[in-house]
Amino acid sequence: MSTAEATTASLLVGELTDGVVVLTINRPDARNAIDLGTARAISRTFDLLDSDPACRVIVLTGAGGHFSAGMDLKAFRATGERPVDERRGAFGLVREPPHTPLIAAVEGAAVGGGFEIALACDLIVAAEDAVFGLPEVQRGLTAAGGGLLRLPSRIPYHLAMEAVLTGRRLSATWCAEQGLVNRIAPPGAVLDTALELAMEISRNGPLAVKASKRVVIESGNWSAQEAFARQEVIVDPVRHSADAREGASAFAEKRAPRWTGS
Template sequence: MTATEAPPAGLLVECRGNVVLLKVDRPERRNAIDLPTATAIARALDAFDADDDLRAAVFTGTGGFFSAGMDLKAYSETGDRPIDPGRGGFGIVARPPRKPIIAAVEGAALGGGLEIALACDLVVAAEGARFGLPEVKRGLLASGGGLLRLPALIPRNIAMEVSLTGAPLSARRCAELGLVNQVVADGGTLDAALELATAIADNAPLPVQESKRILIESADWPAAEQFARQEPYVERVRRSEDAREGAAAFLEKRPPRWRNR
């Protein structure tokens, strides 16, 4: 997303150095996502993945809300579900970006809002934030990745409780369970998430991206094949210019100059 492009409807996009900030901007709808906003999110993530100068992203919402998930009012009026053909629901849940993305959660991340957070790699939550899958209370099913990702991130029985009762968890409880990386004061999530994103962006981009890939893909690798399967990723990094630059910078006691190759 270049600085000269008009911001897409429902989404604010801002570059801060090597970090891109994506803000759902529909506070009058508690940042619920309609089809145009889902499309905007998907295109912003496409641009993020394609831009070598951008190394990490932060996803958040305006007005003290993260996201209420699907905009039911828009769906009832148009019949359009917020699904992008390439990236899935909300423009992110089926195919998140290949680069690291951090969710900065203020307020409630319920239903699709939680599923968006689960599609991110790290989560910073405000003290007053709540996380849950209330779909069963509405005769629905959490089909945007909630039932798939949640039991991989927290204990199975807790994931069952959240999914079958529809009751939310507090930010502190989610931190205890390992779902949330940091809990900060209300209103402080964006600064904390940007600090994390900057720490990631300061590192060599290729090893960061390949590390994320191994962490995700290795969940399906048989134990006996894990080291063999990770070797192509390791070799790609080992042969990179940035691997040599990292060693040279360490020996010369200077900051490295990463070139993403």
Template sequence: MSDAVLLEVADGIATITLNRPEVRNAIDLPTALALAEALDEVDERADVAAVILTGTGSTFCAGMDLKAFAATKERPIHDRRGAFGIARQPCEKPLIAAIEGNALGGGLEIALACDLVVAAASSRLGLPEVKRGLVAAAGGVLRLPRRIPQAVAMELILTGEPLSADEARSWGLVNRVAADGESLAVARELATAIAANAPLALSAAKRIVIESADWSGDEGFDRQAAYTDPVRASADAAEGARAFVEKRAPQWTGS
């Protein structure tokens, strides 16, 4: 993994940091490949229950590194995880974006690939691609209307105007607004609450939430059984029941 993407693991939480502050954490091809590698690692590690994605410095991510693209003609796309190394296939574990500064264009598309978003109070979030003659094709026009009301998403997509952190929270795009400089700390609080829960249950619950968007109401209960039945039969489910009866914290094994 390159120095452009840092990975730290502690107390069941992985923190992935985009580390290119000199270009506002913009993503070139090597950075996209490094981010995909970090996501692969956290998916495979049994000691990781929740993941935070953040950026070094005053900007979460400026999206695609246009200067690098102009010089190399290499688009920052991973063959499996897609644009920026995350847009098409984020990690399987709960993923929280911790935003300082702006998340515009590709930066917001990376945040939209995450499950939860914490934004600093002065942050702005938006998809200005139409102002540049482009379409937010790295997940922006696909995911934003699923996260907030369609009419609101349509206005943001067609005008290219950003939301403040408070506005984004009012529409449900942002989960928590932190004081400037504190987004990572607030994201860690959220990740700690998540990581205290059973890993198999977390993984199954996330998959059902995401995949059920394409299920009909009639088939949902049948299709979720493929994920919920193994969890119900797991050692962790039995441990959760015992811990409740014995009034103690459960000891999860992920089995």
């Protein structure tokens, strides 16, 4: 991946280190609200990273102490612009997140579309004082960027319904207690904690990680009768891969595996 190609003023792409890359939404003056240009940059960058075999985990964060306020309301009021990428949907990811594992590193607020972005990620690391929420109903709107679809499958139904219908803010501690947040970190230490988690993932076989993510996501739509057959289509190529042989050899030889992604 060419960092220079992917980087824009509103989305910073870090160097790929040990299979992990950090994407930073860089609009701190707007609390990292997403405009159409940023949504398209996010989508385009995910395309590049998904096609790069060296990239094993993506960490998404925000600049200036906030994750994201969601849609750029100033742009919407001025021109009616909505941050919807043609293929990946709102904010450049909620309809089609990347195939590569994606971790949200949340400092400050992840509300409205910002919460929907976090919900589209595979894992969430949050600061102790971070806040989440879907306040759209308080403004006469609905959370149409995946919040109404994803939240009820992540926490108990009645708690999700209360959060949606009241629009109240949710503390990081409460979210962690409900299993919505993977790890809590002190303010200012969220990115380091997310990178530790990303490195733990990146040490595993990349083919196996991507296939496992795909099964977890897609199996929600499978019937019990077809589930194992459909899973086999995804996992069997991994079983016959060079990485699978390397994993077995590394275990027998008591050494770290040398993955090739093939």
